[in-house]
């Protein structure tokens with residue numbers, strides 16, 4: 001559905017790393033990768049890490065989240081947004097979606113904060129996800145975050161290269177998270193990054209990511225640390241990938257438009273259009289089958305599979321996951337409904353028009369039969 005798409009220079013930078021024997025979680029490619037990522041992220045400070053999940057975990061740690069704290073999180077997301085809250089013994093409070101971007105509903109967010117604060121359980125942080133690359137309702141959510149003085153961790157794991165009011169996603173919150181896993185829009189095979197305007201946050205994150213080793217000739221430790229730094233070899237891949245990020249975004253947006261043009265004659269299939277000021281990297285093209293549609297999501301998915309084409313239902317909301325069934329949830333039914341009717345189409349930037357036509361013909365033939 002979204003396979004790695006390597007360009008011209010990745011192999012060259014990896015060879016450089018081998019030649020110089022920088023096969024370690026330290027080295028010049030990590031420094032260059034952090035610099036170049038900073039350049040496209042408002043010159044924010046950057047910590048290159050070995051996963052996006054590690055970045056979320058460290059973000060919660062630097063914000064001081066502790067056992068039994070409440071942490072707000074988008075419910076419509078991948079489990080990696082929520083798991084790190086539980087690593088800390090804190091409690092995820094899951095917030096349902098609004099219909100225009102499918103991301104965290106600002107009304108439910110404020111309701112949750114007010115209700116929890118009244119019980120003297122004010123949430124410590126907000127994990128805000130931009131799903132499939134589409135910006136969340138940032139204006140509303142940032143103003144709520146300011147009103148109640150609760151920091152935002154922007155989970156932009158799927159949204160590098162997306163913008164809101166011409167500003168890159170990941171730079172709106174107190175901390176921003178990217179993922180460079182193999183299925184994301186650019187990849188380091190496995191990897192992630194934490195970014196922030198705040199120098200001390202990133203300094204602390206790098207310290208915790210290297211086993212919380214104190215500055216001393218011997219190994220001195222005063223805190224519990226983690227092994228979360230990115231490998232220099234992975235950073236070398238990332239350097240090449242960053243060079244083509246804009247091209248990858250362009251191609252994913254082309255794929256979305258292509259599907260939309262060719263499939264919109266089927267009236268029962270709906271696309272998620274962008275609101276003014278919102279630019280999505282269109283990591284995955286997603287479609288919704290209208291309620292009562294003759295062709296159903298699963299029929300389409302299975303018919304694609306018969307033709308050896310992978311598609312997938314949307315993320316199953318966290319409040320419907322067995323592992324999070326005891327979490328508090330502020331619900332409105334939106335994400336459950338979208339989950340039931342939605343499908344992710346093959347969206348890899350290495351697909352050509354013939355590949356796209358194969359998917360489109362498969363769906364059209366099923367619709368006509």
Ligand SMILES: *Cc1c(COP(=O)(O)O)cnc(C)c1O
Pocket residue numbers: 050051052053054077078080081129155157158178179180181190191192
């Ligand atoms: C991929 C992803 C993550 C986690 O990133 P990894 O690098 O795979 O650990 C977190 N949140 C969301 C929304 C993701 O899609």
